[in-house]
Amino acid sequence: MNNLFSKTKVKRKLFVFIFVIFILLSCENSEITSPPNFEVNPFTHRPHWCFASKPFNTNQPKGSINYFNSQDFLMSYVFEDSLLSDIEMNEKIQLLRSKLTTSSIVSPGYIIKSWSGLMQYLEEPINLSEIDYIECQILENADVFPDIPIIMHIDLGRISEDFYRPGENATPDKEDGIVNLDGLMDQGEDIGLDRIASGKIGDDQYDDFDNDRIYVNGFEEYPEINGTEGNCRLDTEDLNNNGMLDLTNSYIHYSLGLDCEEYLHEINSKGLRTFRIPVDVYEIVMDSNITPDLQNLAYLRTWFEYPEDTYVILISLNFVDIDNISNSTEIIKPPINSGAKE
Numbered sequence: 429m430n431n432l433f434s435k436t437k438v439k440r441k442l443f444v445f446i447f448v449i450f451i452l453l454s455c456e457n458s459e460i461t462s463p464p465n466f467e468v469n470p471f472t473h474r475p476h477w478c479f480a481s482k483p484f485n486t487n488q489p490k491g492s493i494n495y496f497n498s499q500d501f502l503m504s505y506v507f508e509d510s511l512l513s514d515i516e517m518n519e520k521i522q523l524l525r526s527k528l529t530t531s532s533i534v535s536p537g538y539i540i541k542s543w544s545g546l547m548q549y550l551e552e553p554i555n556l557s558e559i560d561y562i563e564c565q566i567l568e569n570a571d572v573f574p575d576i577p578i579i580m581h582i583d584l585g586r587i588s589e590d591f592y593r594p595g596e597n598a599t600p601d602k603e604d605g606i607v608n609l610d611g612l613m614d615q616g617e618d619i620g621l622d623r624i625a626s627g628k629i630g631d632d633q634y635d636d637f638d639n640d641r642i643y644v645n646g647f648e649e650y651p652e653i654n655g656t657e658g659n660c661r662l663d664t665e666d667l668n669n670n671g672m673l674d675l676t677n678s679y680i681h682y683s684l685g686l687d688c689e690e691y692l693h694e695i696n697s698k699g700l701r702t703f704r705i706p707v708d709v710y711e712i713v714m715d716s717n718i719t720p721d722l723q724n725l726a727y728l729r730t731w732f733e734y735p736e737d738t739y740v741i742l743i744s745l746n747f748v749d750i751d752n753i754s755n756s757t758e759i760i761k762p763p764i765n766s767g768a769k770e
């Protein structure tokens with residue numbers, strides 16, 4: 429009887445031991461395979477952006493920018509394999525790819541940099557006192573990222589809305605009101621910020637929207653996706669929707685060399701460069717006596733200086749509050765049906 433009892437005890441102990449080992453192994457396993465909490469980064473979503481107005485502090489010639497959410501990059505091209513589950517390895521990532529072209533007035537052989545960029549109005553303005561650093565992740569991919577020096581600028585605050593044919597008029601260029609000024613897209617209004625339909629005299633030949641994909645060096649591009657005519661959206665320069673063309677420049681400015689060490693926090697094995705810019709290294713740029721309201725920075729502009737045609741692949745941009753990291757939009761996620769097209 430005793431013998432039987434002790435045998436049962438041994439069996440039980442063995443069972444508990446095996447069970448504990450199993451739990452430990454499965455915990456370890458889930459630690460390895462469970463993915464980080466990837467979330468969509470709002471600053472890589474193409475429709476949030478429009479072309480940038482001219483930075484107040486540059487005299488460089490204006491190049492052009494074509495920006496799109498390309499569909500041919502997988503998570504595994506960007507992040508370390510150890511951070512990804514098997515499913516995520518093959519999922520597409522939403523990234524914002526910008527094709528930067530130099531100004532046509534720049535003569536070959538002369539190194540004069542061009543500028544071009546993007547801007548947006550932030551529905552939730554940034555309060556600088558709640559931010560510790562700006563994090564920017566750029567993918568350096570030798571196939572699509574020619575090795576040339578690019579300077580990226582980040583402006584935050586009050587920024588001129590006059591991005592389409594600047595100086596042309598004192599009111600915002602907009603599509604609404606071509607037929608009825610009612611906030612709705614009436615038939616005949618989706619003809620671009622030039623307010624002239626294709627085929628009519630004076631039409632901007634570069635404003636036609638098309639989401640057709642082409643391939644350049646094996647990577648997809650969408651050369652006419654930023655057109656405002658025929659894009660099924662009511663486009664406007666009046667980004668803050670106050671009925672006026674805001675022209676004040678009063679903002680804070682950061683800059684970083686994308687091939688430089690300054691602010692570089694980390695490079696991973698895939699060529700993902702993570703920059704962390706301390707929030708207090710800004711310069712103030714203003715064209716009047718209006719100082720930037722650091723607690724209410726409502727426009728964001730990112731623009732680039734570059735000596736040759738190139739690309740920038742933005743993986744994420746975050747304004748990080750380390751005390752509230754779960755609320756900051758720190759991480760990135762593969763898109764759900766996101767697309768260049770959207």
Ligand SMILES: [Ca+2]
Nearest residue numbers: 605608610612
């Ligand atoms: Ca209308």
Ligand SMILES: [Ca+2]
Nearest residue numbers: 619620624657
């Ligand atoms: Ca047009």
Ligand SMILES: [Ca+2]
Nearest residue numbers: 618656661663
């Ligand atoms: Ca439109």
Ligand SMILES: [Ca+2]
Nearest residue numbers: 666670672674
């Ligand atoms: Ca406005």
